[in-house]
Amino acid sequence: MGKLGIPKSKGDEISSVDISESGNQRKSIQSVEIGARVLLALLKADPGGAFLRDVASSSGLSRSQAHRYLLAFVNTGMVEQNASSGRYSLGTLAVRLGLAAMARLDPVRIATGYLEGLLDELKTTGLLSVWGDYGPTVIRLIDGGVPLFTSMHVGSTLPLQGSSTGTLFLTYCPPAQTRDRVERERAEGIVVDDGELAEQIESVRKLGYARTYGSVVPGLAAVSVPIFDSQNRLVATMSVLARSQDKAYFSKAKIGRILQQARQASEAIGWPGPA
The missing domain is CATH 1.10.10.10 (Winged helix-like DNA-binding domain superfamily/Winged helix DNA-binding domain)
Structure with a gap:
Protein backbone atom coordinates (compact mmCIF):
# COMPACT_ATOMS: atom_id res chain seq x y z
CA MET A 1 0.00 0.00 0.00
CA ARG A 104 26.44 22.68 -1.82
CA LEU A 105 25.28 21.98 -5.36
CA ASP A 106 27.77 20.48 -7.79
CA PRO A 107 26.25 20.86 -11.27
CA VAL A 108 28.73 18.48 -12.94
CA ARG A 109 28.16 15.75 -10.37
CA ILE A 110 24.38 16.14 -10.57
CA ALA A 111 24.29 16.20 -14.38
CA THR A 112 26.63 13.19 -14.54
CA GLY A 113 24.30 11.19 -12.31
CA TYR A 114 21.30 11.92 -14.52
CA LEU A 115 23.26 11.13 -17.68
CA GLU A 116 24.49 7.82 -16.25
CA GLY A 117 20.94 6.80 -15.39
CA LEU A 118 19.72 7.74 -18.87
CA LEU A 119 22.50 5.87 -20.68
CA ASP A 120 21.98 2.79 -18.53
CA GLU A 121 18.32 2.90 -19.50
CA LEU A 122 18.97 3.44 -23.23
CA LYS A 123 21.98 1.06 -23.34
CA THR A 124 24.23 3.37 -25.31
CA THR A 125 27.13 5.79 -24.96
CA GLY A 126 26.93 9.48 -24.15
CA LEU A 127 28.94 12.46 -23.05
CA LEU A 128 28.76 15.54 -20.87
CA SER A 129 30.35 18.78 -22.10
CA VAL A 130 31.01 22.21 -20.61
CA TRP A 131 32.47 25.45 -21.95
CA GLY A 132 36.28 25.36 -21.73
CA ASP A 133 39.17 27.54 -22.83
CA TYR A 134 38.82 26.30 -26.42
CA GLY A 135 35.04 25.97 -26.62
CA PRO A 136 32.73 23.01 -25.86
CA THR A 137 34.85 20.42 -24.03
CA VAL A 138 34.00 16.80 -23.18
CA ILE A 139 34.40 16.17 -19.45
CA ARG A 140 32.56 12.84 -19.18
CA LEU A 141 32.40 10.00 -21.71
CA ILE A 142 30.15 7.25 -20.39
CA ASP A 143 29.53 3.76 -21.77
CA GLY A 144 25.97 2.83 -20.89
CA GLY A 145 26.15 -0.82 -21.97
CA VAL A 146 26.71 -0.96 -25.73
CA PRO A 147 30.04 0.79 -26.45
CA LEU A 148 30.43 2.88 -29.58
CA PHE A 149 33.88 3.20 -31.10
CA THR A 150 34.79 6.85 -31.36
CA SER A 151 37.91 8.98 -31.43
CA MET A 152 36.37 11.32 -28.87
CA HIS A 153 37.70 11.24 -25.33
CA VAL A 154 37.61 13.27 -22.14
CA GLY A 155 39.22 16.58 -23.03
CA SER A 156 38.12 16.56 -26.67
CA THR A 157 36.95 19.92 -27.98
CA LEU A 158 33.81 19.93 -30.14
CA PRO A 159 33.22 22.48 -32.89
CA LEU A 160 30.58 25.14 -32.39
CA GLN A 161 29.68 24.77 -36.06
CA GLY A 162 28.31 21.43 -37.13
CA SER A 163 28.08 19.60 -33.78
CA SER A 164 24.87 19.21 -31.81
CA THR A 165 26.73 20.25 -28.64
CA GLY A 166 28.16 23.32 -30.34
CA THR A 167 24.73 24.37 -31.61
CA LEU A 168 23.44 24.40 -28.03
CA PHE A 169 26.24 26.73 -26.94
CA LEU A 170 25.58 28.98 -29.93
CA THR A 171 21.90 29.05 -28.98
CA TYR A 172 22.09 29.67 -25.26
CA CYS A 173 25.38 31.51 -24.72
CA PRO A 174 25.90 35.22 -25.44
CA PRO A 175 27.53 35.94 -28.83
CA ALA A 176 30.44 37.64 -27.06
CA GLN A 177 31.33 34.25 -25.57
CA THR A 178 31.20 32.28 -28.82
CA ARG A 179 32.20 34.79 -31.52
CA ASP A 180 35.98 34.40 -31.26
CA ARG A 181 35.74 30.62 -31.30
CA VAL A 182 33.56 30.66 -34.45
CA GLU A 183 36.05 32.93 -36.18
CA ARG A 184 38.92 30.64 -35.18
CA GLU A 185 37.08 27.58 -36.52
CA ARG A 186 36.47 29.33 -39.83
CA ALA A 187 40.13 30.25 -40.07
CA GLU A 188 40.87 26.53 -39.56
CA GLY A 189 38.49 25.56 -42.36
CA ILE A 190 35.29 24.71 -40.47
CA VAL A 191 32.71 26.93 -42.10
CA VAL A 192 28.93 26.71 -41.81
CA ASP A 193 26.92 29.36 -43.57
CA ASP A 194 25.47 32.03 -41.24
CA GLY A 195 22.00 31.37 -42.60
CA GLU A 196 22.27 27.67 -41.84
CA LEU A 197 23.56 28.41 -38.34
CA ALA A 198 20.59 30.72 -37.76
CA GLU A 199 18.21 27.94 -38.85
CA GLN A 200 19.87 25.46 -36.50
CA ILE A 201 19.63 27.90 -33.59
CA GLU A 202 15.96 28.56 -34.34
CA SER A 203 15.32 24.82 -34.43
CA VAL A 204 16.95 24.38 -31.00
CA ARG A 205 14.86 27.19 -29.53
CA LYS A 206 11.72 25.54 -30.88
CA LEU A 207 12.49 21.90 -30.07
CA GLY A 208 14.79 22.19 -27.04
CA TYR A 209 17.47 19.89 -28.47
CA ALA A 210 19.99 19.60 -31.31
CA ARG A 211 20.88 16.57 -33.41
CA THR A 212 23.52 15.55 -35.94
CA TYR A 213 24.19 12.56 -38.19
CA GLY A 214 27.86 11.86 -38.73
CA SER A 215 28.92 15.49 -39.20
CA VAL A 216 31.48 15.41 -36.35
CA VAL A 217 32.47 11.74 -36.11
CA PRO A 218 31.70 9.65 -39.20
CA GLY A 219 29.22 6.90 -38.40
CA LEU A 220 27.89 8.51 -35.21
CA ALA A 221 24.62 10.35 -34.65
CA ALA A 222 23.89 12.44 -31.59
CA VAL A 223 21.08 14.18 -29.78
CA SER A 224 22.23 16.89 -27.35
CA VAL A 225 20.20 18.66 -24.69
CA PRO A 226 20.99 21.67 -22.47
CA ILE A 227 21.48 21.75 -18.69
CA PHE A 228 20.63 25.08 -17.02
CA ASP A 229 21.41 26.52 -13.59
CA SER A 230 19.36 28.66 -11.20
CA GLN A 231 20.09 31.78 -13.27
CA ASN A 232 18.85 30.10 -16.47
CA ARG A 233 22.42 29.89 -17.76
CA LEU A 234 23.73 26.97 -19.79
CA VAL A 235 26.18 25.10 -17.54
CA ALA A 236 26.54 21.83 -19.46
CA THR A 237 25.17 19.75 -22.30
CA MET A 238 24.23 16.08 -22.32
CA SER A 239 24.63 14.10 -25.54
CA VAL A 240 23.33 10.63 -26.36
CA LEU A 241 25.17 8.83 -29.18
CA ALA A 242 24.07 6.15 -31.62
CA ARG A 243 25.21 4.63 -34.89
CA SER A 244 24.16 6.94 -37.70
CA GLN A 245 22.96 4.01 -39.82
CA ASP A 246 20.39 3.20 -37.13
CA LYS A 247 17.94 5.84 -38.36
CA ALA A 248 15.12 4.65 -36.11
CA TYR A 249 17.12 4.80 -32.87
CA PHE A 250 16.20 8.37 -31.95
CA SER A 251 12.46 7.86 -31.88
CA LYS A 252 10.10 10.55 -30.64
CA ALA A 253 9.74 8.63 -27.36
CA LYS A 254 13.52 8.40 -26.83
CA ILE A 255 14.03 12.09 -27.55
CA GLY A 256 11.22 12.91 -25.12
CA ARG A 257 12.94 10.80 -22.45
CA ILE A 258 16.28 12.54 -23.09
CA LEU A 259 14.61 15.96 -22.77
CA GLN A 260 12.85 14.88 -19.57
CA GLN A 261 16.10 13.73 -17.98
CA ALA A 262 17.80 17.01 -18.90
CA ARG A 263 14.95 19.01 -17.36
CA GLN A 264 15.15 16.97 -14.17
CA ALA A 265 18.92 17.49 -13.98
CA SER A 266 18.45 21.25 -14.45
CA GLU A 267 15.76 21.38 -11.77
CA ALA A 268 18.03 19.47 -9.38
CA ILE A 269 20.67 22.17 -9.95
CA GLY A 270 18.13 24.90 -9.21
CA TRP A 271 16.68 25.82 -12.62
CA PRO A 272 13.32 27.57 -12.07
CA GLY A 273 11.93 26.47 -15.42
CA PRO A 274 11.33 28.26 -18.73
CA ALA A 275 11.03 32.02 -18.50
Whole structure:
Protein backbone atom coordinates (compact mmCIF):
# COMPACT_ATOMS: atom_id res chain seq x y z
CA MET A 1 0.00 0.00 0.00
CA GLY A 2 1.05 3.64 -0.31
CA LYS A 3 0.99 6.28 2.41
CA LEU A 4 -1.50 5.86 5.25
CA GLY A 5 -2.60 8.89 7.28
CA ILE A 6 -3.04 8.09 10.98
CA PRO A 7 -4.67 10.99 12.89
CA LYS A 8 -3.54 11.82 16.37
CA SER A 9 -5.79 13.11 19.08
CA LYS A 10 -6.28 16.70 17.86
CA GLY A 11 -4.98 19.61 15.79
CA ASP A 12 -2.87 19.42 12.71
CA GLU A 13 -0.27 17.05 14.16
CA ILE A 14 -0.97 13.95 12.05
CA SER A 15 1.49 11.15 11.59
CA SER A 16 2.05 9.63 8.18
CA VAL A 17 3.26 6.08 7.70
CA ASP A 18 5.30 5.48 4.57
CA ILE A 19 6.01 1.96 3.37
CA SER A 20 9.62 1.92 2.18
CA GLU A 21 10.94 -0.36 -0.56
CA SER A 22 12.33 -2.70 2.09
CA GLY A 23 8.90 -3.03 3.68
CA ASN A 24 9.78 -0.97 6.75
CA GLN A 25 7.42 1.73 7.98
CA ARG A 26 8.88 5.22 8.17
CA LYS A 27 6.87 7.71 10.21
CA SER A 28 6.76 11.36 9.28
CA ILE A 29 4.92 14.39 10.66
CA GLN A 30 2.19 15.46 8.28
CA SER A 31 2.10 18.99 9.66
CA VAL A 32 5.67 19.48 8.43
CA GLU A 33 4.60 18.28 4.98
CA ILE A 34 1.68 20.71 5.05
CA GLY A 35 4.04 23.49 6.11
CA ALA A 36 6.17 22.72 3.07
CA ARG A 37 3.10 23.26 0.89
CA VAL A 38 2.63 26.68 2.48
CA LEU A 39 6.25 27.60 1.74
CA LEU A 40 5.88 26.30 -1.82
CA ALA A 41 2.86 28.57 -2.28
CA LEU A 42 5.03 31.54 -1.28
CA LEU A 43 7.81 30.37 -3.58
CA LYS A 44 5.38 30.46 -6.52
CA ALA A 45 3.93 33.86 -5.54
CA ASP A 46 4.65 37.17 -7.23
CA PRO A 47 7.74 39.08 -6.03
CA GLY A 48 5.47 41.31 -3.96
CA GLY A 49 4.24 38.37 -1.91
CA ALA A 50 0.90 36.62 -1.49
CA PHE A 51 -2.26 37.38 0.47
CA LEU A 52 -3.52 34.90 3.04
CA ARG A 53 -6.38 33.80 0.77
CA ASP A 54 -3.92 33.01 -2.03
CA VAL A 55 -1.66 30.97 0.25
CA ALA A 56 -4.66 29.04 1.57
CA SER A 57 -5.95 28.30 -1.92
CA SER A 58 -2.58 27.25 -3.31
CA SER A 59 -1.75 24.99 -0.35
CA GLY A 60 -5.21 23.44 -0.07
CA LEU A 61 -5.90 24.77 3.44
CA SER A 62 -8.58 26.83 5.09
CA ARG A 63 -7.64 30.43 5.84
CA SER A 64 -7.44 29.72 9.56
CA GLN A 65 -5.11 26.76 9.00
CA ALA A 66 -2.91 28.70 6.59
CA HIS A 67 -2.76 31.61 9.03
CA ARG A 68 -1.47 29.38 11.84
CA TYR A 69 1.29 28.00 9.66
CA LEU A 70 2.23 31.46 8.41
CA LEU A 71 2.36 32.82 11.96
CA ALA A 72 4.70 30.00 13.01
CA PHE A 73 6.93 30.67 10.02
CA VAL A 74 6.96 34.42 10.73
CA ASN A 75 8.04 33.68 14.31
CA THR A 76 10.99 31.62 13.04
CA GLY A 77 12.07 34.00 10.28
CA MET A 78 11.09 31.66 7.44
CA VAL A 79 8.34 34.07 6.38
CA GLU A 80 7.83 37.80 6.69
CA GLN A 81 4.69 39.91 6.36
CA ASN A 82 4.53 43.36 4.84
CA ALA A 83 2.91 45.59 7.47
CA SER A 84 1.23 47.89 4.95
CA SER A 85 -0.03 45.42 2.33
CA GLY A 86 -0.48 42.37 4.58
CA ARG A 87 1.19 40.17 2.01
CA TYR A 88 3.43 37.28 3.01
CA SER A 89 6.77 36.42 1.42
CA LEU A 90 9.77 34.23 2.17
CA GLY A 91 11.91 35.61 4.99
CA THR A 92 15.60 35.90 5.74
CA LEU A 93 15.93 32.37 7.13
CA ALA A 94 14.46 30.94 3.92
CA VAL A 95 16.98 32.97 1.93
CA ARG A 96 19.86 31.71 4.08
CA LEU A 97 18.72 28.11 3.71
CA GLY A 98 18.41 28.53 -0.05
CA LEU A 99 21.89 30.01 -0.37
CA ALA A 100 23.36 27.25 1.78
CA ALA A 101 21.71 24.61 -0.41
CA MET A 102 22.94 26.30 -3.58
CA ALA A 103 26.50 26.45 -2.21
CA ARG A 104 26.44 22.68 -1.82
CA LEU A 105 25.28 21.98 -5.36
CA ASP A 106 27.77 20.48 -7.79
CA PRO A 107 26.25 20.86 -11.27
CA VAL A 108 28.73 18.48 -12.94
CA ARG A 109 28.16 15.75 -10.37
CA ILE A 110 24.38 16.14 -10.57
CA ALA A 111 24.29 16.20 -14.38
CA THR A 112 26.63 13.19 -14.54
CA GLY A 113 24.30 11.19 -12.31
CA TYR A 114 21.30 11.92 -14.52
CA LEU A 115 23.26 11.13 -17.68
CA GLU A 116 24.49 7.82 -16.25
CA GLY A 117 20.94 6.80 -15.39
CA LEU A 118 19.72 7.74 -18.87
CA LEU A 119 22.50 5.87 -20.68
CA ASP A 120 21.98 2.79 -18.53
CA GLU A 121 18.32 2.90 -19.50
CA LEU A 122 18.97 3.44 -23.23
CA LYS A 123 21.98 1.06 -23.34
CA THR A 124 24.23 3.37 -25.31
CA THR A 125 27.13 5.79 -24.96
CA GLY A 126 26.93 9.48 -24.15
CA LEU A 127 28.94 12.46 -23.05
CA LEU A 128 28.76 15.54 -20.87
CA SER A 129 30.35 18.78 -22.10
CA VAL A 130 31.01 22.21 -20.61
CA TRP A 131 32.47 25.45 -21.95
CA GLY A 132 36.28 25.36 -21.73
CA ASP A 133 39.17 27.54 -22.83
CA TYR A 134 38.82 26.30 -26.42
CA GLY A 135 35.04 25.97 -26.62
CA PRO A 136 32.73 23.01 -25.86
CA THR A 137 34.85 20.42 -24.03
CA VAL A 138 34.00 16.80 -23.18
CA ILE A 139 34.40 16.17 -19.45
CA ARG A 140 32.56 12.84 -19.18
CA LEU A 141 32.40 10.00 -21.71
CA ILE A 142 30.15 7.25 -20.39
CA ASP A 143 29.53 3.76 -21.77
CA GLY A 144 25.97 2.83 -20.89
CA GLY A 145 26.15 -0.82 -21.97
CA VAL A 146 26.71 -0.96 -25.73
CA PRO A 147 30.04 0.79 -26.45
CA LEU A 148 30.43 2.88 -29.58
CA PHE A 149 33.88 3.20 -31.10
CA THR A 150 34.79 6.85 -31.36
CA SER A 151 37.91 8.98 -31.43
CA MET A 152 36.37 11.32 -28.87
CA HIS A 153 37.70 11.24 -25.33
CA VAL A 154 37.61 13.27 -22.14
CA GLY A 155 39.22 16.58 -23.03
CA SER A 156 38.12 16.56 -26.67
CA THR A 157 36.95 19.92 -27.98
CA LEU A 158 33.81 19.93 -30.14
CA PRO A 159 33.22 22.48 -32.89
CA LEU A 160 30.58 25.14 -32.39
CA GLN A 161 29.68 24.77 -36.06
CA GLY A 162 28.31 21.43 -37.13
CA SER A 163 28.08 19.60 -33.78
CA SER A 164 24.87 19.21 -31.81
CA THR A 165 26.73 20.25 -28.64
CA GLY A 166 28.16 23.32 -30.34
CA THR A 167 24.73 24.37 -31.61
CA LEU A 168 23.44 24.40 -28.03
CA PHE A 169 26.24 26.73 -26.94
CA LEU A 170 25.58 28.98 -29.93
CA THR A 171 21.90 29.05 -28.98
CA TYR A 172 22.09 29.67 -25.26
CA CYS A 173 25.38 31.51 -24.72
CA PRO A 174 25.90 35.22 -25.44
CA PRO A 175 27.53 35.94 -28.83
CA ALA A 176 30.44 37.64 -27.06
CA GLN A 177 31.33 34.25 -25.57
CA THR A 178 31.20 32.28 -28.82
CA ARG A 179 32.20 34.79 -31.52
CA ASP A 180 35.98 34.40 -31.26
CA ARG A 181 35.74 30.62 -31.30
CA VAL A 182 33.56 30.66 -34.45
CA GLU A 183 36.05 32.93 -36.18
CA ARG A 184 38.92 30.64 -35.18
CA GLU A 185 37.08 27.58 -36.52
CA ARG A 186 36.47 29.33 -39.83
CA ALA A 187 40.13 30.25 -40.07
CA GLU A 188 40.87 26.53 -39.56
CA GLY A 189 38.49 25.56 -42.36
CA ILE A 190 35.29 24.71 -40.47
CA VAL A 191 32.71 26.93 -42.10
CA VAL A 192 28.93 26.71 -41.81
CA ASP A 193 26.92 29.36 -43.57
CA ASP A 194 25.47 32.03 -41.24
CA GLY A 195 22.00 31.37 -42.60
CA GLU A 196 22.27 27.67 -41.84
CA LEU A 197 23.56 28.41 -38.34
CA ALA A 198 20.59 30.72 -37.76
CA GLU A 199 18.21 27.94 -38.85
CA GLN A 200 19.87 25.46 -36.50
CA ILE A 201 19.63 27.90 -33.59
CA GLU A 202 15.96 28.56 -34.34
CA SER A 203 15.32 24.82 -34.43
CA VAL A 204 16.95 24.38 -31.00
CA ARG A 205 14.86 27.19 -29.53
CA LYS A 206 11.72 25.54 -30.88
CA LEU A 207 12.49 21.90 -30.07
CA GLY A 208 14.79 22.19 -27.04
CA TYR A 209 17.47 19.89 -28.47
CA ALA A 210 19.99 19.60 -31.31
CA ARG A 211 20.88 16.57 -33.41
CA THR A 212 23.52 15.55 -35.94
CA TYR A 213 24.19 12.56 -38.19
CA GLY A 214 27.86 11.86 -38.73
CA SER A 215 28.92 15.49 -39.20
CA VAL A 216 31.48 15.41 -36.35
CA VAL A 217 32.47 11.74 -36.11
CA PRO A 218 31.70 9.65 -39.20
CA GLY A 219 29.22 6.90 -38.40
CA LEU A 220 27.89 8.51 -35.21
CA ALA A 221 24.62 10.35 -34.65
CA ALA A 222 23.89 12.44 -31.59
CA VAL A 223 21.08 14.18 -29.78
CA SER A 224 22.23 16.89 -27.35
CA VAL A 225 20.20 18.66 -24.69
CA PRO A 226 20.99 21.67 -22.47
CA ILE A 227 21.48 21.75 -18.69
CA PHE A 228 20.63 25.08 -17.02
CA ASP A 229 21.41 26.52 -13.59
CA SER A 230 19.36 28.66 -11.20
CA GLN A 231 20.09 31.78 -13.27
CA ASN A 232 18.85 30.10 -16.47
CA ARG A 233 22.42 29.89 -17.76
CA LEU A 234 23.73 26.97 -19.79
CA VAL A 235 26.18 25.10 -17.54
CA ALA A 236 26.54 21.83 -19.46
CA THR A 237 25.17 19.75 -22.30
CA MET A 238 24.23 16.08 -22.32
CA SER A 239 24.63 14.10 -25.54
CA VAL A 240 23.33 10.63 -26.36
CA LEU A 241 25.17 8.83 -29.18
CA ALA A 242 24.07 6.15 -31.62
CA ARG A 243 25.21 4.63 -34.89
CA SER A 244 24.16 6.94 -37.70
CA GLN A 245 22.96 4.01 -39.82
CA ASP A 246 20.39 3.20 -37.13
CA LYS A 247 17.94 5.84 -38.36
CA ALA A 248 15.12 4.65 -36.11
CA TYR A 249 17.12 4.80 -32.87
CA PHE A 250 16.20 8.37 -31.95
CA SER A 251 12.46 7.86 -31.88
CA LYS A 252 10.10 10.55 -30.64
CA ALA A 253 9.74 8.63 -27.36
CA LYS A 254 13.52 8.40 -26.83
CA ILE A 255 14.03 12.09 -27.55
CA GLY A 256 11.22 12.91 -25.12
CA ARG A 257 12.94 10.80 -22.45
CA ILE A 258 16.28 12.54 -23.09
CA LEU A 259 14.61 15.96 -22.77
CA GLN A 260 12.85 14.88 -19.57
CA GLN A 261 16.10 13.73 -17.98
CA ALA A 262 17.80 17.01 -18.90
CA ARG A 263 14.95 19.01 -17.36
CA GLN A 264 15.15 16.97 -14.17
CA ALA A 265 18.92 17.49 -13.98
CA SER A 266 18.45 21.25 -14.45
CA GLU A 267 15.76 21.38 -11.77
CA ALA A 268 18.03 19.47 -9.38
CA ILE A 269 20.67 22.17 -9.95
CA GLY A 270 18.13 24.90 -9.21
CA TRP A 271 16.68 25.82 -12.62
CA PRO A 272 13.32 27.57 -12.07
CA GLY A 273 11.93 26.47 -15.42
CA PRO A 274 11.33 28.26 -18.73
CA ALA A 275 11.03 32.02 -18.50
